[in-house]
Amino acid sequence: MATPHFVVNAPASAGGKAEAWGKRAEEAYGEITEKLDLRPRQKIPLYLYFQHRDFREAAGVRPHDLVVGQSHYADGRIELDVSGLFANAKRTLRHEIVHSVLALGLGPRIGTLPTWFNEGLAQVAGQPDDPAAEERVREARGAGALPELRQLADRFPRGEESGVAYAASYSAVAYFVELFGWEGVQRLLDRMRQGDSYSTAFRKATGIDSEEFAQGWRSTLVRRGLLEWIQLFYFPATGLMMIWAMWMAYQRVRNRHRHIEEEDEPRDDSADEDEPPDIVEPDDELDYHSGLRPNTE
Numbered sequence: 001m002a003t004p005h006f007v008v009n010a011p012a013s014a015g016g017k018a019e020a021w022g023k024r025a026e027e028a029y030g031e032i033t034e035k036l037d038l039r040p041r042q043k044i045p046l047y048l049y050f051q052h053r054d055f056r057e058a059a060g061v062r063p064h065d066l067v068v069g070q071s072h073y074a075d076g077r078i079e080l081d082v083s084g085l086f087a088n089a090k091r092t093l094r095h096e097i098v099h100s101v102l103a104l105g106l107g108p109r110i111g112t113l114p115t116w117f118n119e120g121l122a123q124v125a126g127q128p129d130d131p132a133a134e135e136r137v138r139e140a141r142g143a144g145a146l147p148e149l150r151q152l153a154d155r156f157p158r159g160e161e162s163g164v165a166y167a168a169s170y171s172a173v174a175y176f177v178e179l180f181g182w183e184g185v186q187r188l189l190d191r192m193r194q195g196d197s198y199s200t201a202f203r204k205a206t207g208i209d210s211e212e213f214a215q216g217w218r219s220t221l222v223r224r225g226l227l228e229w230i231q232l233f234y235f236p237a238t239g240l241m242m243i244w245a246m247w248m249a250y251q252r253v254r255n256r257h258r259h260i261e262e263e264d265e266p267r268d269d270s271a272d273e274d275e276p277p278d279i280v281e282p283d284d285e286l287d288y289h290s291g292l293r294p295n296t297e
């Protein structure tokens, strides 16, 4: 089955489900190519597997690896586990389409794109905001386990560390988009499409070096971390002091108001019988009500 930008391959038993996935893929493709301003000429072969085991066998994934999607640089082919057993397949589809569009759109230059940038784009362009990733980066930084971006240029670590690698990639690309916008991403990819290597394209598209950017990203994390500490310890204290100051001011106004009333129209003694007398703190009286002392005589 073919859609405008995909050749969808699914078992005959999939029936209308394959068509539904083709539609989802087209929607995602439209948004992603718009964001990246990259439009590959060839169609993307999309292989759908409705059983996790079928996917594993076809994609050559080992039983213990929790992989649910895969894309290939050479032809942009995507293999996707749509069983929904381990992950949200719609999300994975978007992620893999970004990889595929980058591979087909950039051609051989894709080889110079660092893995962190490729994986970061797949996450940021393919998925909505991911606060969990930023949280993970924060934790890793706190534990001194946050890798440098240049350590994530080639292969990603496996196991527990791979989670941090993905989170760092997400955070760094989100920061790139924050600094240079999607126009910055588009400029960079366009330069690469025209034949520049990643590092040359980076400089031309942003005006800074990629290493300079990496340092900027790290120091922003440090600054944000410091700000959080300040917010944690400084703001609650300030907040409490402000509440206390407002309460004191309210008390003063209240006392003053009462005192004015008392001066203007002396109270009827009989009305006072049921109410306890106002207690005015001596300090308050001295400091703020010196001209408005209640007539106690």
Ligand SMILES: [Zn+2]
Binding pocket: 095, 099, 119, 122
């Ligand atoms: Zn990926």
